Amino acid sequence: MAAELGEVARRYLEEVVGMGDLPGLQELVAPDCVWHVAPEAEPIVGVERHRQFLAAYLGLVGEIRIKVEDTIVEGNRVAARWTAREKSENGGSFTGMSMFRLENGKIAEVWSTWDTFAAMQAASGPFALDQLAITL
Numbered sequence: 001m002a003a004e005l006g007e008v009a010r011r012y013l014e015e016v017v018g019m020g021d022l023p024g025l026q027e028l029v030a031p032d033c034v035w036h037v038a039p040e041a042e043p044i045v046g047v048e049r050h051r052q053f054l055a056a057y058l059g060l061v062g063e064i065r066i067k068v069e070d071t072i073v074e075g076n077r078v079a080a081r082w083t084a085r086e087k088s089e090n091g092g093s094f095t096g097m098s099m100f101r102l103e104n105g106k107i108a109e110v111w112s113t114w115d116t117f118a119a120m121q122a123a124s125g126p127f128a129l130d131q132l133a134i135t136l
Contacts (some may be wrong), residue, residue, distance in 0.1 A: 002073040008032050009078040009100045010068045012107060018066030019085065020058055022051050030106040037112045063087040084114070 008028055016024045025047050028056070036073040037053070044053050063086070070081045078100040085093045096114025100107050 004105065005076065005078050005100075006073050006080075008102060008105065008107060009071060009080050012100070012110075013066045013068055013082050013098065017054060018059075018064055020063070024087040025051055025054075030103060030108045030109055031104050033107055033109065035110045037110075051104070054097060078102065081099060086095070 006097040011024070012028050015021045016028065022059045029047055029050060031047055032045065033047060033050060035050055035053070037044065044050055056078050065087060066082050066084045068082045072079045073120055080098045080100070081095070082098065083093055083095050094115045096112060098110055101109040
């Protein structure tokens with residue numbers, strides 16, 4: 001069971017977020033999933049809002065690939081440490097961590113944080129702080 005939960009978290013990070021497989025959200029995420037992500041003040045609730053946020057974020061940082069470096073599974077929770085690499089010729093990298101709570105084999109809640117400044121620099125070099133705001 002622990003390996004299966006870790007695999008759901010890995011697929012979410014590497015395939016959905018890292019490869020932009022946004023339709024894959026339906027398979028891995030519960031319909032009422034709650035995603036706690038900085039810099040958003042309020043959690044993102046529901047698959048469609050989740051998809052919209054990811055599409056906006058990936059549009060901002062460009063094409064990335066994520067590799068899950070470590071996972072720890074305890075009960076129905078998975079902690080994952082990951083590295084993202086921007087795919088362009090001069091692409092940089094940034095790191096992050098995500099904590100997942102799963103129910104019935106699907107992600108019910110996620111807490112994610114990453115090095116936002118390194119992510120923006122990896123994607124486009126120096127940037128203005130107002131680029132960080134993503135409005136849904």
